[in-house]
Amino acid sequence: MKTLSTLCAICALGTALSAETIATGDLGLVIERATGSVLLVDQSERAALDRITGLGDLSHASLVYSSDERYAYVFGRDGGLTKVDIVDRKIAKRVVQAGNSIGGAISDDGTLVAVSNYEPGGVRIFDADTLDLVADIPTDSKTIGLVDAPGGRFVFTMWDTGETWIADMSSGQAEITKIANMGDRPYDALITGNGRTYITGLFGEDGLTALDLWADKPEPIRVLPNYGRGQEEMPVYKMPHLEGWAHTGGEFVLPAVGHHEVLWIDSDTLQETGRTKTYGQPVFAMARPDGRHVWVNFAHPKNDTIQVIDTVTKQVVHEFKPGPAVLHMEFTPRGHEVWLSVRDAGKVAVYDTQSFEKLREIEAESPSGIFFTARAHRTGL
Amino acid sequence: MKTLSTLCAICALGTALSAETIATGDLGLVIERATGSVLLVDQSERAALDRITGLGDLSHASLVYSSDERYAYVFGRDGGLTKVDIVDRKIAKRVVQAGNSIGGAISDDGTLVAVSNYEPGGVRIFDADTLDLVADIPTDSKTIGLVDAPGGRFVFTMWDTGETWIADMSSGQAEITKIANMGDRPYDALITGNGRTYITGLFGEDGLTALDLWADKPEPIRVLPNYGRGQEEMPVYKMPHLEGWAHTGGEFVLPAVGHHEVLWIDSDTLQETGRTKTYGQPVFAMARPDGRHVWVNFAHPKNDTIQVIDTVTKQVVHEFKPGPAVLHMEFTPRGHEVWLSVRDAGKVAVYDTQSFEKLREIEAESPSGIFFTARAHRTGL
Numbered sequence: 001m002k003t004l005s006t007l008c009a010i011c012a013l014g015t016a017l018s019a020e021t022i023a024t025g026d027l028g029l030v031i032e033r034a035t036g037s038v039l040l041v042d043q044s045e046r047a048a049l050d051r052i053t054g055l056g057d058l059s060h061a062s063l064v065y066s067s068d069e070r071y072a073y074v075f076g077r078d079g080g081l082t083k084v085d086i087v088d089r090k091i092a093k094r095v096v097q098a099g100n101s102i103g104g105a106i107s108d109d110g111t112l113v114a115v116s117n118y119e120p121g122g123v124r125i126f127d128a129d130t131l132d133l134v135a136d137i138p139t140d141s142k143t144i145g146l147v148d149a150p151g152g153r154f155v156f157t158m159w160d161t162g163e164t165w166i167a168d169m170s171s172g173q174a175e176i177t178k179i180a181n182m183g184d185r186p187y188d189a190l191i192t193g194n195g196r197t198y199i200t201g202l203f204g205e206d207g208l209t210a211l212d213l214w215a216d217k218p219e220p221i222r223v224l225p226n227y228g229r230g231q232e233e234m235p236v237y238k239m240p241h242l243e244g245w246a247h248t249g250g251e252f253v254l255p256a257v258g259h260h261e262v263l264w265i266d267s268d269t270l271q272e273t274g275r276t277k278t279y280g281q282p283v284f285a286m287a288r289p290d291g292r293h294v295w296v297n298f299a300h301p302k303n304d305t306i307q308v309i310d311t312v313t314k315q316v317v318h319e320f321k322p323g324p325a326v327l328h329m330e331f332t333p334r335g336h337e338v339w340l341s342v343r344d345a346g347k348v349a350v351y352d353t354q355s356f357e358k359l360r361e362i363e364a365e366s367p368s369g370i371f372f373t374a375r376a377h378r379t380g381l
Numbered sequence: 382m383k384t385l386s387t388l389c390a391i392c393a394l395g396t397a398l399s400a401e402t403i404a405t406g407d408l409g410l411v412i413e414r415a416t417g418s419v420l421l422v423d424q425s426e427r428a429a430l431d432r433i434t435g436l437g438d439l440s441h442a443s444l445v446y447s448s449d450e451r452y453a454y455v456f457g458r459d460g461g462l463t464k465v466d467i468v469d470r471k472i473a474k475r476v477v478q479a480g481n482s483i484g485g486a487i488s489d490d491g492t493l494v495a496v497s498n499y500e501p502g503g504v505r506i507f508d509a510d511t512l513d514l515v516a517d518i519p520t521d522s523k524t525i526g527l528v529d530a531p532g533g534r535f536v537f538t539m540w541d542t543g544e545t546w547i548a549d550m551s552s553g554q555a556e557i558t559k560i561a562n563m564g565d566r567p568y569d570a571l572i573t574g575n576g577r578t579y580i581t582g583l584f585g586e587d588g589l590t591a592l593d594l595w596a597d598k599p600e601p602i603r604v605l606p607n608y609g610r611g612q613e614e615m616p617v618y619k620m621p622h623l624e625g626w627a628h629t630g631g632e633f634v635l636p637a638v639g640h641h642e643v644l645w646i647d648s649d650t651l652q653e654t655g656r657t658k659t660y661g662q663p664v665f666a667m668a669r670p671d672g673r674h675v676w677v678n679f680a681h682p683k684n685d686t687i688q689v690i691d692t693v694t695k696q697v698v699h700e701f702k703p704g705p706a707v708l709h710m711e712f713t714p715r716g717h718e719v720w721l722s723v724r725d726a727g728k729v730a731v732y733d734t735q736s737f738e739k740l741r742e743i744e745a746e747s748p749s750g751i752f753f754t755a756r757a758h759r760t761g762l
Binding site for chain 1: 407424449757760
């Protein structure tokens with residue numbers, strides 16, 4: 001059957017790529033912001049597998065994964081929502097759903113993808129399979145801090161009006177609960193890993209505002225009234241990323257705003273429990289998955305450096321310079337390695353989190369966000 | 382090219398199965414204990430995809446997943462270690478590594494699989510790729526409570542001598558730390574999700590023993606001296622499964638031993654914080670991933686019933702009877718659904734965890750343990 005086997009070989013070519021990525025548990029995507037592309041990477045191989053292009057403006061882009069870890073939904077700054085197939089390594093679908101978007105989330109059952117927008121303000125919710133519009137929720141405000149919550153809910157906050165809305169999609173259409181008085185110009189928010197506590201950072205005043213989503217009627221809870229910009233005025237783009245807040249189990253670690261330190265707060269009482277001086281203005285403070293160490297990167301011009309803080313002693317235990325413009329960090333799901341985007345060196349560097357030894361460098365075009373597929377199984381990521 | 386396309390169709394048959402399971406993030410395996418088989422299931426489709434047979438004695442079997450979520454390592458009671466390929470839906474490799482094994486674990490970097498044995502006692506560590514023996518650690522004792530811990534470590538405990546050993550494999554060979562005086566006949570153990578606290582249950586005396594694996598020299602810590610069998614003698618097989626302990630964030634929920642209640646303990650102080658009366662002797666108390674609810678099943682003859690407990694009020698909020706012999710529960714990774722093994726009804730039942738509505742029944746041969754692939758990304762599972 002030489003003829004048949006030859007023909008089979010020809011037929012096989014069409015599926016060769018997908019055959020290489022037949023299991024998706026240890027894959028990831030790296031945002032290449034300058035080129036509007038994403039780099040498909042393999043954690044176990046510490047290697048780049050392929051590049052997918054044509055995603056538009058990816059400055060400040062983020063993404064979420066489908067529950068089967070086959071598709072990534074990439075939220076571009078230009079309002080583009082791109083569904084990337086990491087098995088066939090191509091764009092499965094793309095819609096430009098608004099003029100200017102700021103992030104998104106996927107529902108706990110994986111059926112709905114939500115995007116929050118600056119222009120026009122509001123949230124749009126799409127069918128995760130077809131990207132058809134399912135719900136359009138205008139808010140008359142720039143909308144920030146969009147996260148998923150258990151029970152088919154999305155939570156998001158209004159920059160202009162200081163309201164947080166909870167959209168319950170479990171009935172098939174949006175049932176909205178509005179919470180007022182979250183504070184002056186909320187600029188970002190996070191939800192804890194268990195989906196219980198939603199916390200907004202404020203640009204217009206000091207302090208933060210928390211919501212207990214387990215309460216029958218969630219009420220704003222003021223947190224850290226002394227946390228803020230203080231006397232130093234800063235543009236929004238220098239405010240730290242709240243998604244970067246580390247949760248070490250008993251405590252949160254927050255990048256201070258405009259100061260060279262991180263703040264520790266008790267995750268039950270939301271009271272401050274300590275501060276640690278750092279090398280520069282922290283941007284991300286990310287907990288290793290076991291919570292023993294927190295890795296911190298810094299704002300320009302000190303963004304060539306990483307500090308590692310021990311969460312028991314609250315002391316810096318390691319400091320090193322991966323290279324120019326360390327923009328993002330992503331830990332392997334069980335924390336044995338960490339991947340760093342070193343934008344201006346055009347590379348992603350992989351480190352052992354126990355020995356701090358560099359294991360590999362991977363070429364990338366102006367890499368920023370790194371997203372491993374294990375995020376598919378987490379709330380709020 | 383009708384001929385070619387026809388031939389291609391023929392060629393395609395050979396790869397059709399794997400093509401259906403090209404992404405592995407929402408798959409799982411159900412142990413079919415009576416037939417020595419595992420049922421491959423799809424969470425999103427709420428369906429069985431295929432059955433893989435020839436795994437030997439699967440009574441009390443458990444399994445772990447490779448980091449890429451392609452392979453499952455199944456630990457059989459007969460000492461068999463079977464590597465199952467869930468993409469090609471077949472046994473990739475099988476070794477009978479001992480006479481009688483009791484469970485296993487996979488290292489945080491995914492390169493090593495460890496098995497703990499009754500006969501002969503001890504732990505054997507295998508290359509996750511080839512299943513070649515990498516390290517043989519005799520212990521002169523039945524060995525129980527084997528778990529993985531961050532830093533390439535395995536932790537396990539000796540029934541006969543009451544010692545816990547930590548095997549650090551990060552150097553490539555086993556460096557053993559021994560902790561004595563863990564108590565009289567430890568019968569099972571768990572490790573917390575962050576890999577910090579290891580807790581053993583004791584058969585020979587009341588109470589539990591904890592270790593802080595973050596300590597430079599971990600020392601045994603006695604917990605709940607009033608927790609145990611009390612006056613009522615019970616055979617080992619009725620002792621509750623410690624892996625079933627729920628961790629709701631601030632508290633653990635423990636099935637009481639021989640009593641109709643669950644115990645709550647503070648996860649920091651390890652002091653008892655409350656008790657909740659239950660319908661029967663609890664076997665598993667499993668927290669929904671968001672920690673708001675704990676689902677409890679019970680020992681024979683009350684094993685037809687499930688109770689759901691609210692972790693804020695510590696009150697039972699729901700009770701129902703899925704059917705005869707509810708052996709195990711597995712939540713979808715973000716907690717919107719739960720799958721239950723109803724052994725004597727020959728089915729797995731899928732429920733909505735918010736509405737408690739039954740969504741689907743799936744035929745299975747005497748199903749017991751259910752394991753979703755998201756476990757690949759968790760410590761101690």
